[in-house]
Amino acid sequence: MQQSNSILKRKHKPVLRKIKIKTLKAFDENRIPTTTRKEVNVPVSSPEQLEDIQQKILEEVSKIPGAFVGLKKKDGPVVLMQAGTSNDTGKHFAFPEINPVLIYFNLALKKIELSQVTKKSFEECPTSDFIRKYHIFVDYFEAASSGVVHLLGAVEAFYNQLLPEDFTVVIDGNEKRKNKLEYISLDIKIQTVLPQVTGKDFPAANPDAWKLILELKTLRNRLTHLKKVKAENLTDYQKLSNDLYNTDFSKYIPAIQNFFDFYEPGLIEEDNET
Incomplete structure (x- = not known):
């Protein structure tokens, strides 16, 4: 096997070793055609209450063809992936799209x-x-x-x-x-x-x-x-x-x-x- 002294540097500038994994994309709230839109701002008194409310929202959304959930972030709103339900817990999961x-x-x-x-x-x-x-x-x-x-x-x-x-x-x-x-x-x-x-x-x-x-x-x-x-x-x-x-x-x-x-x-x- 030929020997090599290659290291991850190029013209004295280190090569990337790790990048930020950003969500797929934000969306323009004003340009998405919708027939029904509902914003939910929930005053939450406990993590358990928030979890319960989110589960109810995701459960209802899963029953409506074409419905999606968006999340407002500092850098703009993003669409949430809905991962169905867990076979173990029956819970719905959602998170920004990868x-x-x-x-x-x-x-x-x-x-x-x-x-x-x-x-x-x-x-x-x-x-x-x-x-x-x-x-x-x-x-x-x-x-x-x-x-x-x-x-x-x-x-x-x-x-x-x-x-x-x-x-x-x-x-x-x-x-x-x-x-x-x-x-x-x-x-x-x-x-x-x-x-x-x-x-x-x-x-x-x-x-x-x-x-x-x-x-x-x-x-x-x-x-x-x-x-x-x-x-x-x-x-x-x-x-x-x-x-x-x-x-x-x-x-x-x-x-x-x-x-x-x-x-x-x-x-x-x-x-x-x-």
């Missing part, structure tokens, strides 16, 4: 950080200790491959979020609607579809970052569509393992952050709280 894009990206950052710690342990382990080195590399492969997959998963999920429900585009003479556009290749998604959806062309504006994203996509595909590549020393996955081991995540993370910022400035915000 943004899977940020969860995937943050998970990737965590796994990549873990992979770098594991890599350090691998390099410090004596070469003669084959078995211990094997177990450490298994941990590295798990963390690094998960980081790669979730980095690209965040990109794919973000693309899907940007697609309007009624959007149609012609590709190679064939008309494709949203349900088809969600399953085409990443190259076509970013190079062909997004410029028509947003009026902004990331690959043209950021060719270096786009090249890095395509490199990462190739590695992701090799990991998820695993193929044996027989080497002269009779191993099947030595080339893939070496390439994953020597992946410089410090250049890929900023490229993907740049992609998010290009289409939605402020979406990615570093979380410095411990």
